[in-house]
Amino acid sequence: MSKQAAGAATGPISTGADWTFELIQRYDEEIRKIAVDEYGLDCFPNQIEVIASEQMLDAYASLGLPISYPHWSYGKEFIRNEQNYRSGAQGLAYELVINSDPCIAYLMEENSMAMQALVIAHACYGHNSFFKGNYLFRQWTDPDAIVDYMVFARQYVMKCEERYGYSAVEDTLDSCHALRHYGVDRYRHPAPLSTEEERIRQLAREEFEWKQFAEIWRTVPTRGGDDGAPFGRQAIYPPEPQENLLYFIEKHAPKLQPWQRELVRIVRKTSQYFYPQGLTKVMNEGWSTFWHYTILNRLFDKRLVDDGFMLEWLSSHTNAVSQRGYDQRGYGGINPYALGFAMFSDIRRICESPTEEDREWFPDIAGSDWRKTLDFAMRNYKDESFIAQYLSPRLMREFHLFAIDDFEDSEVLTVDAIHNEQGYQHLRRLLANQYNRDVQLPDIQIVRYDINGDRSLTLQHRQYRGRPLAVDGAEVLKHVAQLWGFTVRLETVDADGQLVDEHEVRPGSLG
Numbered sequence: 001m002s003k004q005a006a007g008a009a010t011g012p013i014s015t016g017a018d019w020t021f022e023l024i025q026r027y028d029e030e031i032r033k034i035a036v037d038e039y040g041l042d043c044f045p046n047q048i049e050v051i052a053s054e055q056m057l058d059a060y061a062s063l064g065l066p067i068s069y070p071h072w073s074y075g076k077e078f079i080r081n082e083q084n085y086r087s088g089a090q091g092l093a094y095e096l097v098i099n100s101d102p103c104i105a106y107l108m109e110e111n112s113m114a115m116q117a118l119v120i121a122h123a124c125y126g127h128n129s130f131f132k133g134n135y136l137f138r139q140w141t142d143p144d145a146i147v148d149y150m151v152f153a154r155q156y157v158m159k160c161e162e163r164y165g166y167s168a169v170e171d172t173l174d175s176c177h178a179l180r181h182y183g184v185d186r187y188r189h190p191a192p193l194s195t196e197e198e199r200i201r202q203l204a205r206e207e208f209e210w211k212q213f214a215e216i217w218r219t220v221p222t223r224g225g226d227d228g229a230p231f232g233r234q235a236i237y238p239p240e241p242q243e244n245l246l247y248f249i250e251k252h253a254p255k256l257q258p259w260q261r262e263l264v265r266i267v268r269k270t271s272q273y274f275y276p277q278g279l280t281k282v283m284n285e286g287w288s289t290f291w292h293y294t295i296l297n298r299l300f301d302k303r304l305v306d307d308g309f310m311l312e313w314l315s316s317h318t319n320a321v322s323q324r325g326y327d328q329r330g331y332g333g334i335n336p337y338a339l340g341f342a343m344f345s346d347i348r349r350i351c352e353s354p355t356e357e358d359r360e361w362f363p364d365i366a367g368s369d370w371r372k373t374l375d376f377a378m379r380n381y382k383d384e385s386f387i388a389q390y391l392s393p394r395l396m397r398e399f400h401l402f403a404i405d406d407f408e409d410s411e412v413l414t415v416d417a418i419h420n421e422q423g424y425q426h427l428r429r430l431l432a433n434q435y436n437r438d439v440q441l442p443d444i445q446i447v448r449y450d451i452n453g454d455r456s457l458t459l460q461h462r463q464y465r466g467r468p469l470a471v472d473g474a475e476v477l478k479h480v481a482q483l484w485g486f487t488v489r490l491e492t493v494d495a496d497g498q499l500v501d502e503h504e505v506r507p508g509s510l511g
Helices: 004-011 021-038 052-063 072-086 113-133 133-141 146-163 166-178 195-211 216-217 245-253 258-279 281-301 308-320 336-352 356-361 372-380 384-390 392-400 421-434 475-486
Strands: 045-049 095-098 103-108 403-405 415-416 443-449 457-462 488-493 500-507
Touching: 021 113, 021 281, 045 113, 052 103, 103 113, 103 457, 113 133, 113 308, 113 372, 133 258, 146 166, 146 258, 166 245, 166 258, 166 475, 195 500, 245 258, 245 443, 245 475, 258 281, 281 308, 281 336, 281 372, 281 384, 336 372, 336 384, 336 392, 356 392, 372 384, 384 421, 392 421, 403 421, 415 421, 457 475, 475 488, 475 500
Parallel strands: 045 103, 457 488
Antiparallel strands: 095 103, 403 415, 443 457, 488 500
C-alpha cells in the first residue's frame, strides 16, 4: 500500500492529483461506507475499469456499449467525436456506466484522483442505485444478461458479415436503426434476455434454413387443413393496431431471411435496453449528481479529503449543473443535470425546512424523512411524472420559467403563464409534457397487413394536435419497405380520424 493510502487513518486519504489503483480502491471503500452504510443506497456489486480517452471515444460511438456489434455509423460517430475532442471543441465524459449486474463503470485514466472519486460516487453508487431501484429499469431491463447478450450480438453480426457479405448486413442494420425508436414494448413485459436461449434459437434457424434447401424435406406431409396462410382467411390483420414495428417485421415480414430476422431482433432488444434511459434522463442524472454532492461533502466532514480535493470536484460539479439562460450563448434547452439535481435537493429542503408555501403544495412530504421521500420518488416515477409531482414554485422562480404561446396562425406572441398560482400549475404541466415520449415521437402504428392479397403493409400516423411529421415520412417509410419486401403505405389522420396525407413506397427505393 502506498504512503498516501497508509496515512489516511489520521488525515486525508490522499493529497495531490495522482491516482493509483490502491487509492481508487480505498476511496471506493470509504464512499461505499457512506453511500450504503450511512444513507442506505441499494446497489448492484461494482466493477470498475480504467480506460484511455480513445477507448472512451469508442464507447461514445457505440451508444455507450463498448462491446456492441460493428456498424459504419459507430465509426462515423467515433471520427466526429475524436476530431472535436482533439481540437478542443468538446470534452469527454469523466465516466461511462453500464446498467448491468455487476454494474460496470469506466473511469478515464486522464482523470485526477479527485475526479476519479467523483466518478465513483456519481456512477458506482448514484447511477447504480437508480438502475437497481427505478421501476422502469426493474420492469424493462435485464441487468444480469445484457453484457453476455451484447457479446452474442457482436459475434452474430460479424458471423453474418462473413457468410452473407458486409453490404447485405449493413443494409439490414441501416433500416433497423432508422426504426429503432419503434422497436420497444411500452406496455407488454419483454421476455428476459438469455444468451443460451439465443444460441438455441440461432441453431433452430440454421436448421430451418438448411431444410429449405434439402429436397427430401419437401416431401414431408404437412398438417391437414393448412392452406398456407398462417392466419387463415382473415379479412383484417392485425386485429388491433401494433406500435412495435420491429417486432411485427421480425415475426411477419414475408421475405426476410432467418439471419435478417435475428438482426432485427438484436436491434429491437438493444432499443428495449435503452428505453428506460430515455424516459429518466432528468431523474437519473439528478439522482446521481445529488448523491455525489452529498457523499463527497460527507467525506470532507469526516476529514478524509482536503480543501484542494473539494475545490477541484466542486468546480466540475458547478459546470455540470449550470443552467444557461435562453438568451445566453450556448443555451441548449434545460440542462437535465441542473433540473434533476435542483429537484432532488429541493425535495430534501422541503422535508427538512418546509415553508408555508411548501406545506400548501406538498402536504404529504413537508417535514417527512428526506431519505425515505427521495427513495420513494426515485423508485416510482419517470421524468414526466416526477416533474408533474415534485416541481415546486420555488424552483420555477429560481429557473425563471415562463410560458410563451407561439402559434403559426397568430402574428403575436402571448405570455401564457407567469409566477402566480395558476401559472405555476400550468408551467408544471407544460414542462412535464415536454418529457412525455408520446409527444416526442410521432404516433405511428401498423393497422393493416393484406396477408391474403398483395401483402402490403399499412401504417397510420395519428397527428398530435395537428402536428405534422418532423421529417419526410416517405424517407423513413423506405426503410420499412426495405425490411418488409412489399409495398408499404403511411396514412396520416387527424384527431377525428380523417385522412389528411398518404405516402406509398415500394421495396428497393433506398438509394
